[in-house]
Amino acid sequence: xxxxxxxxxxxxxxxxxxxxxxxxxxxxxxxxxxxxxxxxxxxxxxxxxxxxxxxxxxxxxxxxxxxxxxxxxxxxxxxxxxxxxxxxxxxxxxxxxxxxxxxxxxxxxxxxxxxxxxxxxxxxxxxxxxxxxxxxxxxxxxxxxxxxxxxxxxxxxxxxxxxxxxxxxxxxxxxxxxxxxxxxxxxxxxxxxxxxxxxxxxxxxxxxxxxxxxxxxxxxxxxxxxxxxxxxxxxxxxxxxxxxxxxxxxxxxxxxxxxxxxxxxxxxxxxxxxxxxxxxxxxxxxxxxxxxxxxxxxxxxxxxxxxxxxxxxxxxxxxxxxxxxxxxxxxxxxxx
Numbered sequence: 445x446x447x448x449x450x451x452x453x454x455x456x457x458x459x460x461x462x463x464x465x466x467x468x469x470x471x472x473x474x475x476x477x478x479x480x481x482x483x484x485x486x487x488x489x490x491x492x493x494x495x496x497x498x499x500x501x502x503x504x505x506x507x508x509x510x511x512x513x514x515x516x517x518x519x520x521x522x523x524x525x526x527x528x529x530x531x532x533x534x535x536x537x538x539x540x541x542x543x544x545x546x547x548x549x550x551x552x553x554x555x556x557x558x559x560x561x562x563x564x565x566x567x568x569x570x571x572x573x574x575x576x577x578x579x580x581x582x583x584x585x586x587x588x589x590x591x592x593x594x595x596x597x598x599x600x601x602x603x604x605x606x607x608x609x610x611x612x613x614x615x616x617x618x619x620x621x622x623x624x625x626x627x628x629x630x631x632x633x634x635x636x637x638x639x640x641x642x643x644x645x646x647x648x649x650x651x652x653x654x655x656x657x658x659x660x661x662x663x664x665x666x667x668x669x670x671x672x673x674x675x676x677x678x679x680x681x682x683x684x685x686x687x688x689x690x691x692x693x694x695x696x697x698x699x700x701x702x703x704x705x706x707x708x709x710x711x712x713x714x715x716x717x718x719x720x721x722x723x724x725x726x727x728x729x730x731x732x733x734x735x736x737x738x739x740x741x742x743x744x745x746x747x748x749x750x751x752x753x754x755x756x757x758x759x760x761x762x763x764x765x766x767x768x769x770x771x772x773x774x775x776x777x778x779x780x
């Protein structure tokens with residue numbers, strides 16, 4: 445179980461309340477900072493709050509003071525909260541103390557990358573909890589963002605949430621985007637919707653706050669079509685057309701997605717690995733390939749080839765005046 449899920453579970457079932465020492469560390473600094481505040485609020489009313497909270501920066505020159513703070517009885521709060529930010533490794537005195545902390549003390553260390561060979565890591569794991577936060581995968585990122593919007597009192601459809609996360613770039617391969625960026629974009633959306641007195645985030649809000657992303661819109665549209673969510677797909681199509689996009693801008697991108705799904709089918713038949721698929725297909729990101737594989741799996745090969753044949757004929761039919769562009773694309777969705 446990764447650290448994000450583990451700490452959420454420990455907070456929910458109360459397991460965290462029985463621990464006296466915590467080490468929060470890892471690549472995802474936002475989560476280290478976030479859960480430092482969560483634990484500080486749970487045990488001491490917030491970081492730096494009150495006479496029963498002591499805050500230290502680093503461990504190398506503060507071991508005696510940290511030890512003394514841990515052994516001080518709380519005066520007004522249920523616990524003595526000791527925060528050690530930017531912790532390095534610990535010496536023998538502090539390492540020995542971790543196994544015998546007073547019942548009323550909660551000791552929280554935060555750090556960047558922490559090696560498992562460190563005495564701090566070993567002792568915290570032995571006597572308390574270590575939460576080593578790595579970058580989030582797709583499912584955990586969706587849960588993180590969904591909870592962020594829920595806390596703000598805003599609803600968001602799963603397809604819109606997927607679009608939001610794609611626009612942040614967090615899941616892109618070799619991305620430098622971290623959760624501070626994702627949270628910042630979420631905050632911007634929340635403020636925008638609150639200012640508009642609305643309680644649901646829509647694609648129009650994403651366009652207003654993050655810019656139009658036609659590629660991710662088309663990706664979501666094709667995903668809805670493949671899943672049989674035709675009403676949703678038609679609504680997405682109508683929104684793009686009402687926003688000023690023409691069928692001639694949408695059609696090539698829809699064709700690209702269906703051609704890629706055909707490629708996915710053919711490569712899976714040859715037992716190609718996901719890495720090999722990324723090398724051969726016009727797909728940039730792991731999460732996109734995962735979604736395309738799921739979409740392709742929902743449709744038989746014959747259905748995919750038939751869909752492509754219809755798509756190839758739509759543009760000449762529109763240009764010849766045989767059918768209006770809006771109706772042509774709507775019928776394609778309805779008849780698939």
